[in-house]
Amino acid sequence: MSELRSQTLTLLAKDLRLEWRAKARLVAVGVFGLLSLVVFSIAVGPDSKALTAGAAGFLVIALLLSSTLALAESFRIEHERRALEGILLLPVRPGAVFYSKAIANTLSLAMLAPGLSLFGVVLYGVELQPANVVSFFTIWGLAAAGLSAPGTLYAAMTAQLRSRDVLLPLLLFPLVVPVLMASCKALALALTGDPMGQMRSWALLLLCFDLIYWSLGGILFPFVIEEG
Amino acid sequence: MNRRFAKEHWVGLAGLLLFIVGCYIGLFVAPAERHMGEVQRIMYVHVPTAWNALLCFTCAFIAAIGSLWTGRERWDATLVAAAEAGVVLNGLLLIQGSLWGRATWGVWWDWDVRLTTSLVLLLLFIGVLSLRSFAAGSERRASLTAVAAIVAYVDVPLVYFCVRWWRSLHQIQSSPATVDPAMVLPLRVNAFALMFAAIWFIVRRARLELARRRSSETAIPDRIERIEVRHA
């Protein structure tokens, strides 16, 4: 277990370095998320009530769309330079490769939170009370984690294939329906106030999904990258 | 060419006959339901379809585990076959459910727990089959398909649970009436009918898959081309 942890951390340092070098791309992904928010508001129209009511949902969808780009990229570089095969030649546990990538992806997606939320708050006219800020960003983090684990697994799978750009969202979107639902509900409560104290239950549900996806991802990842 | 009447054809034939009998009973013999009238009869195909769709996906899940565990192509072929049969049944299920909803609730779609879960399940396994077709030619095709199938199947209870919780905050769920003993017969008959049909589908499709693999393995020019591309 400690071997897995130390290997994960070592690989994580490598992955974070890769992310840092590719920060321009992360900025572009963030801008794409912002553009999605703008497009949603255009689609819904000038009815500000509808926009405010749907704000949490729009933010989650913007996160989801951004994740599609970010996740696909995370394995493309490994695949193109055959770096993944190089790593696997070392006595490294495949699980460590998965967890380091998944953590790096979660952090990237979590970094989109401030920008997207600020934009969303302005565009959709929601008010984020100071008391709810911590909950809001915690839920965002849990949502990012819930997208990253299956996303990393599928990114590794589809990086090897043709039409990977279409295949990743096709596979990922139905899979993360529980994460989307739970995070939309929880974020909505964080934004609008939570008179009945339900946010905690949704956040716990989201945490459960995260745990399930992260465990499953670690178990199945070796089958995805090992030689046939 | 082998012209023996294969064993599974007997099963398929039994399924067909049972289906005709079951539908006949369901349409003409079973009594009309107290509240729902004739519309209740949709249940006699809808419920068996639901059971067997889930059965097919469960079979696919087991085959996926077998495929990862043993690496033998029989499991992979069964996985594809069961996934395809499940998708067909699931698609039919949604259409039946939509017709039922239109007749009873007046809407073609409702974000009911079961409908939503079924839709997501359908999309998940369509994804599995798409992955497989895009992975054609890859030596990892079997393991990728198996991983996707396992993840898809595990996700289903999560979706069900989540949607149920989501729904419970909106509305009380509706469910079909508890079944009168007089109506159990067409349900049972059709359940077996569709199960036999599903078995026939899965066996035929799995054999087809194995035959395709055999014939592609002996096609030598393809393999040389693949090896050359790998080392480019």
Added chain:
Amino acid sequence: MPEGVILGGWNFVIAAYTITAAGLVLYAWSLIRRTRQQHQKEGKS
């Protein structure tokens, strides 16, 4: 549960049964056709 009795609805019932039967038959036919194609391919090579 809806109150009262739903009248009619035979159209929906017939539609459901017909589409189900058609779907199953079509899939069965597609399997038979693909298997035949495969046999022909094997017969040629």
